[in-house]
Amino acid sequence: MSTTALGTQDAQDTQKTTGTAGRPSGGLRVTFPRVVHMEWIKLRSLRSTLYTLTITVVLVIGLGVLFSSLVGSGQGPGEDDFSDPTSISLGGVMLASLAVAVLGVLMSAGEYATGSIRATLAAVPSRLPVLWGKVIVFAVVGFVLMLVAALGAFLAGQSVLSSRDMTTAALSDPGVFRALIGAAVYLTGAGLIGLAVGVLLRNTAGAITTVVGALFVLPGVIQLLPSSWNDAIGPYLPSNAANAFMSVQTSGDSLSSGSGLAVFAVYLVVLLAGAAVLLKRRDA
Amino acid sequence: MIEVNDLSKRYGDKLAVDTLSFTVRPGVVTGFLGPNGAGKSTTMRMIMGLDRPSSGKVRVSGRPYEQHEAPLETIGALLEAKAIHPGRSAYHHLLALAASNGIGRQRVLEVIDMVGLTEVARKRAGGFSLGMGQRLGIASALLGDPRIVMLDEPVNGLDPEGVLWIRNLLKDLADQGRTVFVSSHLMSEMALIAEDLIVIGRGRLLSAGPLADFVAQSSSRSVRVQSPQAGALRDLLVGDGVSVTGSRPGVLDVQGLEAAEIGERAAAAGLVLHELFVQEASLEEAFMELTRDAVEYHATTTEFATTGGTYR
Numbered sequence A: 001m002s003t004t005a006l007g008t009q010d011a012q013d014t015q016k017t018t019g020t021a022g023r024p025s026g027g028l029r030v031t032f033p034r035v036v037h038m039e040w041i042k043l044r045s046l047r048s049t050l051y052t053l054t055i056t057v058v059l060v061i062g063l064g065v066l067f068s069s070l071v072g073s074g075q076g077p078g079e080d081d082f083s084d085p086t087s088i089s090l091g092g093v094m095l096a097s098l099a100v101a102v103l104g105v106l107m108s109a110g111e112y113a114t115g116s117i118r119a120t121l122a123a124v125p126s127r128l129p130v131l132w133g134k135v136i137v138f139a140v141v142g143f144v145l146m147l148v149a150a151l152g153a154f155l156a157g158q159s160v161l162s163s164r165d166m167t168t169a170a171l172s173d174p175g176v177f178r179a180l181i182g183a184a185v186y187l188t189g190a191g192l193i194g195l196a197v198g199v200l201l202r203n204t205a206g207a208i209t210t211v212v213g214a215l216f217v218l219p220g221v222i223q224l225l226p227s228s229w230n231d232a233i234g235p236y237l238p239s240n241a242a243n244a245f246m247s248v249q250t251s252g253d254s255l256s257s258g259s260g261l262a263v264f265a266v267y268l269v270v271l272l273a274g275a276a277v278l279l280k281r282r283d284a
Numbered sequence B: 001m002i003e004v005n006d007l008s009k010r011y012g013d014k015l016a017v018d019t020l021s022f023t024v025r026p027g028v029v030t031g032f033l034g035p036n037g038a039g040k041s042t043t044m045r046m047i048m049g050l051d052r053p054s055s056g057k058v059r060v061s062g063r064p065y066e067q068h069e070a071p072l073e074t075i076g077a078l079l080e081a082k083a084i085h086p087g088r089s090a091y092h093h094l095l096a097l098a099a100s101n102g103i104g105r106q107r108v109l110e111v112i113d114m115v116g117l118t119e120v121a122r123k124r125a126g127g128f129s130l131g132m133g134q135r136l137g138i139a140s141a142l143l144g145d146p147r148i149v150m151l152d153e154p155v156n157g158l159d160p161e162g163v164l165w166i167r168n169l170l171k172d173l174a175d176q177g178r179t180v181f182v183s184s185h186l187m188s189e190m191a192l193i194a195e196d197l198i199v200i201g202r203g204r205l206l207s208a209g210p211l212a213d214f215v216a217q218s219s220s221r222s223v224r225v226q227s228p229q230a231g232a233l234r235d236l237l238v239g240d241g242v243s244v245t246g247s248r249p250g251v252l253d254v255q256g257l258e259a260a261e262i263g264e265r266a267a268a269a270g271l272v273l274h275e276l277f278v279q280e281a282s283l284e285e286a287f288m289e290l291t292r293d294a295v296e297y298h299a300t301t302t303e304f305a306t307t308g309g310t311y312r
Helices: A003-008 A010-018 A032-044 A047-070 A079-083 A085-089 A093-114 A116-123 A128-163 A176-201 A204-224 A227-236 A238-246 A257-281 B040-047 B090-101 B105-114 B130-142 B160-175 B187-193 B211-216 B230-237 B259-269 B283-294 B300-308
Strands: B002-011 B014-024 B029-033 B055-060 B075-078 B148-152 B179-183 B196-201 B204-210 B222-226 B243-245 B251-255 B275-279
Touching (some): A032 A128, A047 A085, A047 A093, A047 A128, A047 A176, A093 A116, A093 A128, A093 A176, A093 A204, A116 B090, A128 A257, A176 A204, A176 A238, A204 A227, A227 A257, A238 A257, B002 B040, B014 B204, B029 B160, B029 B187, B040 B148, B040 B179, B075 B130, B090 B105, B090 B130, B105 B130, B130 B148, B148 B160, B160 B187, B187 B211, B196 B211, B204 B211, B230 B251, B230 B259, B259 B275
Parallel strands (some): B029 B179, B029 B196, B075 B148, B148 B179
Antiparallel strands (some): B002 B055, B196 B204, B222 B251, B222 B275, B243 B251
């Protein structure tokens, strides 16, 4: 910082602050596209965001390749999925959703942690456009990147499987493209769940714990319950519902892909609506 | 113009702001004073629509803040330094805020230059000092070239040059007809820049009006008298509502009597005076006197000083 320059230029600087030359030309107004633009600038100007997104893509593709090269060798997981080459190559999606969910949390709760939410809400005092702006930016960026990742994982995974003379799937096979879109939807949705929970809890650590618990720990806990409970609740958990629309073949006890998508969408809508209500009502 | 009407804010059992009403007029710098915990920051947050009032109303340029189409052109506020993500650069922080209101990139560069952050604008803000954080906060307050500028403790962490710069900036902004509302705990700073004063304590309004009146009304005003016959003079002056203290031999500080009255009484008694001098109360003294009962967090040393008899 050049304090000397500051001192000597006092007079001119003050002129500039306040003189007509510095006055922004008219047309100042908050509009929704402008709020979306703000959120886009915020997203792209954080290195941590870019790293997390890259890591997610790498995880989806890398784990897909790993699972594809291990399946059937007696060392890897997912031996049961042998009949579904698509889901083998999408084996990294569940883990990657952790990274996206954390990113979603950071995008909202991170603003509370750093105090920048108050600068944001001072600029957009009607508040709700900020939430919808974040949702749109995250949804578009997330979906495009995650679709690329899912497609990459599928193509790389299938070529690994093919080189090992194992059954492969083609993009044109029934249900394959839907499963890839489904993977991108789930990953994006996991991020939006993180974003909504971040607004609800306004605390990074708490929100990450909650989202990880709901997406990863809960399904395991439910399996410990008596099977009648498990069968009744299990399929409706967010990650299990998502599995229903990310798989080419649905197993007997899970939902159909349509119902899975509907259940997942209900989670998203309820959480985002709750976030909107609290964002509007609470002190920032 | 900021209009605050019967504003209250309750946090659980605690009434942080209690039926507060005042008006901040354009064209002058208005100081906002109060002991720690008096409710200054809460009031400012309610003006910005960040905290929801429990009751009462705030109007900014005639309307609630959130009803303004271009909020950043209405009020520019610095409420806390470093309200920025430590991983983001000052430039991108300001660029994002500017984008929401349709303010161009050129203006962002201009305010960065104005506050002297050009060299570090592209660096991550996590490494900023408190002073740099303040400059960034001031830059964001000026972004929309607002009609109202509201700054909470703007000189915190600034070096002397920065303090001088803020002082000139605020006066210039006021001279241009803008509303300038500034809180500070530095009385000497406030005495230099503020023309109007709003004083609160425990969330209630204690005083509002011109700073000069505030200081003049203070009973801390005293008259210093130097006399070789100080002992006799003391006996002569002491009485109802008049207190006389002596800091060194031959010098008396008289409270409760005008200088003329002292001179006349001395002359009538044939006492010699070497000096007769009216000591105006400082803003700090006037403030301490007004807020003594409204201080939220008493330091024990204050009580010691009070009971020790050498207070002030």
